[in-house]
Amino acid sequence: MKNLIIIIAIVVFSITKLGAQSAPKSKADLAWEALNARLVSVGVENDKPKQLKEQEIRNRKYLEEGYKFWNDFPNDKRRIKWLQATKSYCAPDFWMDLNLGAKAKSTLEFYDATFDFQLYDNWETKLLRVTGSVLNDSKISEREKQTISLGEFQTELVRSKNASYRGDKEKFIKKIKARFIASFSQLKFGQDYSSSIRLAEMLFLDKDGYGLNDNDLKSFTLNFKKNEHFEIQKWAYQKLSIFSLQEEPFVLKHPTVNGKDVDIAKLRGKVVLLDFWATSCSVCIERMHVIKRIYDKYKDKGFTVISAAYNPEEDIDQILKIHHEVGAEWPLMLLGGNSGRSGVVAKNSIGKMIFEKYGFSYVPQLLLLNKEGKLAMYNGLLINGDFEPIIRELLIKIDTNNSSVPLERELAVNDKNYNTDSYYKLDDGYKDHTERIAAPFRKALKDYQNRMEAFTGSKSIKDWMSSLKKSAGLDSLRMALTHQTYKTAIEAYVKETILWICKHPESLYTPELIMMWWPGDDLEFAYNILNPEIKDSFWGLKLQEKLKQIVETYVK
Structure with missing residues (x-):
């Protein structure tokens, strides 16, 4: 009986498979397969400019053929997947010259390559109609709509790394603000705002690359202090609290891995670089070598570094190994507490409190404090630029408040x-x-x-x-x-x-x-x-x- 059941199952499976093989594919299926074939990489390995050029060609073809698919098969639900892709990871860069654009982008993360505004405007007009029809369609889920809006926000940030596209700073901030609002406007209380917030955080990480300064970021963030979405309000206050450190000294007292307490307040008179990093962050570790070079040059002139690892105590061996390989001689703190799991920061840890207070979504987070313990620079050049001139300037700056009594002593x-x-x-x-x-x-x-x-x-x-x-x-x-x-x-x-x-x-x-x-x-x-x-x-x-x-x- 058991053997008979197995034989019947095999026969049924064979008939089903034969039927599936013999069923002809629809025009929509064939068109969809051809469209997705555009996503397959054919670039030349170890040749970054050629890879980027091939990618740009594929993305433009994907945009063109996908738009045709959208119009040819108006009832096909797969159209949304194309729109989501072309609004995010498949969005073209629209360089005027493909070779020059690919070369510029392969050399620097933030670059300047002539942007083809005519081609862009042509496609933007078409895509606005498509996107508008989706956002107004009650049959399409809010999640799918938010994915499209998030993709537009992400693409705006990526394209804006090209100075030719970014253009005037005022217009750039206005566009970014609109994209940010659109990315969360569909959400309701209790839903996840983290994707929108993490994208907005890129402005704070790469402010210099985007041509922004602290005042620009303050002005941008102030727009959201009274936003109707509670999570966005909270984010705005978190980010603004960073800039309050320009007026009030940063406060942190915590033991190092060697058991010795480090109190930032007791480092007044020195220029301090506070480096929040994690073992999972390769960018953080690479940046330590740059920090090491500057530290060695100015450590005897009043410059020091505090390494604050956003890892639990369970990762101590890995952290010490990285510090040793870098040759870091400065104090090392573990801020992640004891969670019982490697790579997982404890909820009640001081690291969690700091990241929550200032709305940090990523590592590295680098804070440069002047001799008064106040914020002199935040991220930007500290992450991906030459900040040695800033260190030199802060070290030679005369402290005009030497005669004043610290507030803590006065209160005491x-x-x-x-x-x-x-x-x-x-x-x-x-x-x-x-x-x-x-x-x-x-x-x-x-x-x-x-x-x-x-x-x-x-x-x-x-x-x-x-x-x-x-x-x-x-x-x-x-x-x-x-x-x-x-x-x-x-x-x-x-x-x-x-x-x-x-x-x-x-x-x-x-x-x-x-x-x-x-x-x-x-x-x-x-x-x-x-x-x-x-x-x-x-x-x-x-x-x-x-x-x-x-x-x-x-x-x-």
């Missing part, structure tokens, strides 16, 4: 005032200092509770959070916490609270008064809506540390 001297009874005897109607501090908190809390009752049906935020977490899980809790009504209440409450604390910093010496009132884990968003002069002040930074501790407690 004044701390004794907070411990004296006379400091708290103020004739302002409050019976004691606790009542004085708590008053604005209670007013804001009452307003907050009224708003929360309208949203949740409960004045007790702890009870509501607890029940929601048990019934729907942590993800649902986080979604609810970003509801607009909730955010509005939190913003008003936290703003009033922090303004009071900044005016009365002594309240930080009674942290229980703060911790008993904080209502949720969306605090960093509310904290970041404040004026930079407040949130980046000494007390603002201290408050931020408190907020992070409270948020971690709530999430757990």
